[in-house]
Amino acid sequence: MKRFEGKVAIITGAASGIGEATARRFSSEGARVALVDRNEMLLANVAKDMPAQLTMAHLADVSDSDAVDAMVTTVAKRFGRLDVLVNNAGVYEGGDPAEISNDQWRTVMATDLDGVFYGCRAALPHLEKTRGSIVNTASVSGTGGDWATSPYNAAKGAVVNLTRSLALDLGRKGIRVNSVCPSLTRTGMTADMMEDEELMAKFRERIPLGRVCEPHEVAAVIAFLASDEASFVTGANVAVDGGVSASNGQPPLA
Template identity: 30%
Template sequence: MSIAIDMDGKVALVTGAASGLGRATALKLAQAGARLWLVDINSEGLNETKSLLPQGDHQVAIVDLADPEACHAAVDAAIAHFGQLDALCNVAGLIYLANSPDMPRPLWDRTLAVNLTAPFLLSQAAIPHLLKVNGAIVNVISSAAFIGEAYAAAYCASKAGLLNLTKAMAMEFQKQPIRINAVAPGGMITNIVTNFRPPEGCDLELLKRFSGMRGTVEVEDVADMVALLASPAGRGFHGNCISIDAGITAG
């Protein structure tokens, strides 16, 4: 990406930072000069991410985003340490595949808690601080927000909800100095894919329907867009969802 992303002197909170897109986003933002508050439930992965970053004031916090109180506490801790927050990147997400009649209620609840409720609660806590600095929220959605995917009812529901949450909050703050956007990647080679477990007795033909003809999307390309939208270089975007899915939702 040729657009210069400058985050010098700015602070970003990145969820899901222990691996995959969260880690790649953290790297992009740190390289652009940001100081980072990195959030994940995986302490080993968080520390590995931190070790990969250029030198700077980067902090890690072990947080279970399914815990509502922990979401507000994560933002409060970042503010307490840095005194400011310029960008919130809601990257964390999870998926459990299941035949819908057999989907355990706890897995449904956890999927919506992490993928939808946590971004709202983090945003709720962050917005007063972001308004002070013309800051940004970037939500990572999925091509699953636009198309039905067999055996992924909870995931699809959570991502479609996050898409409209992004738009609704963008309209609410249309007259105030904050930018709220989303990125919708297609399939990427991340820990979600490597831990992919089709449900027992599933129809493989149905699973293949949401595998793009052009293959997977590069994590680096999606991280570039997240970093752009989180930075002042993304000033022209508000209420947008940028799809990076190699054409899977084209038709």
Template identity: 50%
Template structure:
């Protein structure tokens, strides 16, 4: 039985669909019931998926959700901390409401949901998979606050892996740019000014698909990853293998 936060769209929806395909009962947690229900409707045939409204940034609210889910379904095996917000801005430019929104969702939300789930995960010998970002491993332009929150998630993953490794596993995936929204698909479409610059930096020459990230989450959640704890897997087409320099030996004729 798995809980996926931020499951109303994008990566969260893809992760929920993949876990359901793999046979999990999946509870989709998010703040908007309509988007959660749409994720359920678009899921695989025969999927056992349940929308559940909850706000990860509210400790009392997410604790109540997790407790009720565990009571209803009898156990909790997997928590996927996927809920996240990305709002661009430099340290001197970003407005404080945006900063607080990202901190409360991307950091508090992971901390609170994990705190709520731990008693149930211990009983099932389950696991947590945190969804970070390549921005947690390397810096991005104009994403100072977002990178800060994802960096915090990275070290929280490490700390929890140490503190709870005798009982549960805690790992993280770090997606690069993924085609998880129409905005990103439009921005990276062939013919746009951004497309050639993006392709030049990513060794595989393309952005990721949500299903490719979901597949790595499913692997970390499953028994084949039974001895992985505190692991960070970039799902980025090789982006973080680079030192950031462009290919000096690629000459276009």
């Protein structure tokens, strides 16, 4: 498929995990892709084997509103337009709520929530011209609570409702806004968890499909939501969770 031929997409957090998989998916479907991350070395490694004429790598920390404004301006100047914004950059902090510091709380909010809003705000004038699309990476942690995960839950929960709110405000301008809500996904952020076999056994028991999510599976849903195939889909927070959110939380009986 070449659903994004002639179109331009910005992918934040593109140096690894879901962001990298999404950038590669958009590129494979013909898009000109701006890879955005704050890790220069990892970003360069992703960009080097993508089509040079259709790819740009841009260093930016999405928690900095000025940096996000400059990011969007630079991409629009380089490629002449903007059709898709994927707000994917994210960080994680958790633990006992009584022991979470102000810095930990602000770090998560600044990247996982503020960065999403900054990206949307900066991209709006360009997306209105192209009747483009925004896809935010939320989480099942934004649709229900987790133990010892209050900063991340709060930020992702806000992204879920921000997605709905922006969809209402921007629909008449032709801009669609959706999010994906993955469950546990095999990324750099979850590498330590993946090495804990006892913990993974608990996850597999709770996930109806019996395994964790792979980044390319989330990327496929992001690409669908951003494409013209989803032309009447906006304000949706799509679970990519192997069935986790289908449960009411009670344990299996057999």
